[in-house]
Amino acid sequence: MSYKFHQFQVVGRGLPTETDEHPKIYRMKLWATNEVRAKSKFWYFLRKLKKVKKSNGQMLAINEIFEKNPTTIKNYGIWLRYQSRTGYHNMYKEYRDTTLNGGIEQMYTEMASRHRVRHHCIQVIKTATIPAKLCKRESTKQFHNSKIKFPLVFKKVRPPTRKLKTTYKASRPNLFV
Amino acid sequence: MPFKRYVEVGRVALVNYGKDYGKLVVIVDVIDQNRALVDAPDMVRGQINFKRLTLTDIKIDIKRVPNKKTLIAALEAGDVKNKWENSSWGRKLIVQKKRASLNDFDRFKIMLAKIKKAGVVRQELAKLKKEAA
Numbered sequence: 307m308s309y310k311f312h313q314f315q316v317v318g319r320g321l322p323t324e325t326d327e328h329p330k331i332y333r334m335k336l337w338a339t340n341e342v343r344a345k346s347k348f349w350y351f352l353r354k355l356k357k358v359k360k361s362n363g364q365m366l367a368i369n370e371i372f373e374k375n376p377t378t379i380k381n382y383g384i385w386l387r388y389q390s391r392t393g394y395h396n397m398y399k400e401y402r403d404t405t406l407n408g409g410i411e412q413m414y415t416e417m418a419s420r421h422r423v424r425h426h427c428i429q430v431i432k433t434a435t436i437p438a439k440l441c442k443r444e445s446t447k448q449f450h451n452s453k454i455k456f457p458l459v460f461k462k463v464r465p466p467t468r469k470l471k472t473t474y475k476a477s478r479p480n481l482f483v
Numbered sequence: 484m485p486f487k488r489y490v491e492v493g494r495v496a497l498v499n500y501g502k503d504y505g506k507l508v509v510i511v512d513v514i515d516q517n518r519a520l521v522d523a524p525d526m527v528r529g530q531i532n533f534k535r536l537t538l539t540d541i542k543i544d545i546k547r548v549p550n551k552k553t554l555i556a557a558l559e560a561g562d563v564k565n566k567w568e569n570s571s572w573g574r575k576l577i578v579q580k581k582r583a584s585l586n587d588f589d590r591f592k593i594m595l596a597k598i599k600k601a602g603v604v605r606q607e608l609a610k611l612k613k614e615a616a
Contacts, residue, residue, distance in 0.1 A: 377528040378548065379514050402515045404530050446515075452547050454513050457486035458533055466504055483488060483538070 309407040311337045311414065314344040317367040320358040331366065332356070337410050337430060341368055351429075373405035381446055382409035383436045388417060389427040396431070400443040406433060458483055488538040490519065495541040495563055498531070505576070507567060508536075509558070512548050520548065524555050541566050 314336060320329040332352060338344035345368060349360040382401045387394060399416070401409040410430070417423040438450045463479040465471050488494070494510045503526065512520040514530055521536075522528040528548075543561035545554060558564070567573040585593070 377520070379512055379520055404514065404520065449513055449515055453491075455489045455491040457489050458538060459486075461537070462534055464500060464534070466500055483486060 309405070309411050310339055311407055311410050312339065312344075313337055313371040313407055313410075314341065315367070315369050315371055316344055316348040316365070318348060318352065318363055318365045320356075320363045329358075335371065337407075341370075344368060373407065376405045379404055380406075380409075381436045381438060381441050382406060383434050383441075384409065384413050385431040385433070386413065386417075387429045387431055388421070388423045390421065390423065398442070400436065400441055400446045402446050402449055406435075409433070488540060490533065490538065491542070492547050493543045493545045493557075495539050495543065495567075496521070496536040497539060498535055499537050500535040501531075503531075507539075507563070509543060509545070509554065510536075511545070511554070522551070522554055524551070524558065539567070539572070540570070 315333060316336065317331060317333045319331040320326070322329055332355075334348050334351060336344060336347050336351070338347050345365055348365075348368075349363070352363070353359055379402060382403060384399050384401065386397050386399065388397060399413055401412045403409040403412060410433070413430075414425050414428065417428055418425070438447075441447050441450070460481040461483045463481070490510060490513065492510060492512060496508055496510060498504055498506045498508060503523075506523055506526070508521045508523040508526070508531070510519045511522045511528065514520055517534075518530050518532055519536070520528060521531045528551075541561070541563055543557045543563060545557045549557065568577065
């Protein structure tokens with residue numbers, strides 16, 4: 307499964323000067339589509355927090371963070387800050403997914419569809435893996451059932467490859483499962 | 484017309500689209516409304532969309548997310564392979580695969596066998612017609 311958003315750990319600091327031989331080193335975990343964007347995002351956030359810019363700072367390390375257990379399902383809680391047409395708002399959203407990158411991607415697409423917020427207007431404040439007891443949203447809690455059982459209500463008839471797709475069919479499809 | 488095949492832990496399904504096309508997999512957990520965690524003896528456990536699955540009648544007895552060993556043992560206990568290969572759906576797929584993998588000599592042999600079978604059927608028909616007349 308290839309995800310659009312990758313998680314990076316970026317470490318940087320201001321350049322050493324005569325007054326400050328060993329400036330403090332800062333580390334951030336953020337999501338970006340590639341390394342270049344991750345570094346840029348790092349400086350964007352750091353500028354807002356400390357008096358340092360890319361021109362008087364140095365990047366020490368950037369590493370991609372991969373999911374430790376991509377074969378188990380987890381409930382992710384994501385705290386975010388986004389800019390709407392009228393101002394900034396905070397939000398907390400929950401997603402069920404196998405990887406954190408998948409959860410973040412779900413978040414970006416959901417914010418775009420439900421609130422028309424583009425991804426550059428979203429800042430991820432915090433993410434956490436939530437144990438099932440502490441989930442707040444009904445839409446994730448409804449899947450916390452060890453004996454979950456539901457029918458697939460209608461069967462979509464698809465050709466097994468896009469090459470076999472035809473515009474016209476001889477007969478109407480039977481959608482019953 | 485109630486539903487008979489449910490998405491549940493242990494349901495065996497056939498993948499009908501994508502890289503794992505034609506594989507029999509077991510639904511091991513449900514992620515959300517559209518996706519399931521799916522596992523088979525010869526693949527890494529992963530997520531798949533329900534749109535890529537067709538549920539079968541076969542169900543095995545497992546708990547949520549078993550480890551590979553337990554899964555394989557449960558598949559043996561449920562006799563999934565034999566049940567599938569003896570079901571009409573499974574047999575049809577095997578025949579389709581066989582037909583797709585024929586070479587020219589096999590098709591020649593099939594042609595001769597078809598001619599022979601048609602000859603025998605026509606003889607019987609002629610006999611029955613004579614008796615009726």
